Amino acid sequence: MLACSDLRRAYGGFVAVDGVTLAIGAGEVLGIAGPNGAGKSTLLDAISGHAPASGGTVTLGERELTGLPAHERARLGLARTYQSPIVPEDLTVREVLDAARWAWSPTLAEERLEEARALVRLAAPERRRAGLLSTLERRKLLLACLLMREPTALLLDEPCSGLVGEEIEELTEIVGDVRRARSLAIGVVEHRLEFLDAVAQRVLVLDRGRILAEGPAAEVFGLPAVRAAYFDAPEVVA
Numbered sequence: 001m002l003a004c005s006d007l008r009r010a011y012g013g014f015v016a017v018d019g020v021t022l023a024i025g026a027g028e029v030l031g032i033a034g035p036n037g038a039g040k041s042t043l044l045d046a047i048s049g050h051a052p053a054s055g056g057t058v059t060l061g062e063r064e065l066t067g068l069p070a071h072e073r074a075r076l077g078l079a080r081t082y083q084s085p086i087v088p089e090d091l092t093v094r095e096v097l098d099a100a101r102w103a104w105s106p107t108l109a110e111e112r113l114e115e116a117r118a119l120v121r122l123a124a125p126e127r128r129r130a131g132l133l134s135t136l137e138r139r140k141l142l143l144a145c146l147l148m149r150e151p152t153a154l155l156l157d158e159p160c161s162g163l164v165g166e167e168i169e170e171l172t173e174i175v176g177d178v179r180r181a182r183s184l185a186i187g188v189v190e191h192r193l194e195f196l197d198a199v200a201q202r203v204l205v206l207d208r209g210r211i212l213a214e215g216p217a218a219e220v221f222g223l224p225a226v227r228a229a230y231f232d233a234p235e236v237v238a
C-alpha cells in the first residue's frame with residue numbers, strides 16, 4: 001500500500017536518510033526504531049512530503065507521490081502525526097473536530113467524524129478547551145481529525161512521547177483497533193521498543209540513515225548489531 005524505494009534525504013553534504021526501501025501492506029503496522037539521530041523523523045518527512053526527498057520514490061497504492069507537496073499526498077490518502085501533539089489551544093474539542101471536518105470537505109458526513117472519534121476513544125467533553133487536554137487526549141483528538149478523512153496510510157511519529165504506563169497500553173489498543181477497523185498501512189516511529197513489539201507485525205531499525213535490520217520485533221531487537229547501535233558497544237558487533 002505505502003512504499004518507498006531508495007529514498008534519500010540530504011542536508012547539504014550530510015545524508016540523513018540514505019537509500020531506504022520499505023513497503024507497508026494494508027492492515028499492517030511497521031515499527032521504525034533506531035537510536036537518536038538515525039533519520040527516523042527525516043524518513044517520515046520524506047515519505048509524507050514535509051521535507052522533499054533528495055532521491056528515490058514514494059508510492060501509495062498505484063499512485064506515485066514523489067515530488068508532490070505534503071497537502072497533495074494528504075489528499076491522496078496519506079496521513080501523519082508529529083512527535084509534539086500541537087492543538088489549537090483556545091478552540092474547544094468540538095471546534096477542533098469541526099475545523100478539521102470543514103478543512104477537509106464541507107460535505108464530510110457527521111457520521112465519519114463520530115466514527116473517528118469513537119475509534120480513538122476520544123472521551124474528552126466537547127466544550128473542553130483543547131489546550132486543557134492531557135497529552136494522550138491531544139493525540140486522540142489529532143488522530144480523530146485525521147481518521148475522519150479515511151486515509152489509506154498513516155504515519156505516527158513517536159506517539160508514546162509524553163505518555164506513561166496505562167496511557168501507552170491504551171494507545172497500543174487504539175492502534176490495533178485502527179489497523180483492524182480500517183485496514184490501514186501504518187508506520188510507527190517509536191523509541192519504546194515494547195510498544196513496537198506490541199503493535200507492529202514487523203519492525204525495521206534505522207542507523208545513520210540506513211536500514212540496519214528488519215523483521216519480527218522479537219528477533220530484530222535482540223540482534224547484536226542492533227544492540228550495538230543502541231548502546232554504542234562496538235565490541236558486541238565484533
Ligand SMILES: Nc1ncnc2c1ncn2[C@@H]1O[C@H](COP(=O)(O)OP(=O)(O)OP(=O)(O)O)[C@@H](O)[C@H]1O
Pocket residue numbers: 011014016034035036037038039040041042043
Ligand atoms: N534541518 C536539518 N538540518 C540539518 N541536519 C538535520 C536537520 N534535521 C535533521 N538533521 C540531522 O539529520 C539526522 C537525522 O535526524 P532525525 O531527526 O531524522 O533523527 P531521528 O532518528 O528522528 O532522531 P530522534 O530519535 O532523536 O528524534 C540527525 O543527525 C539530525 O541532526
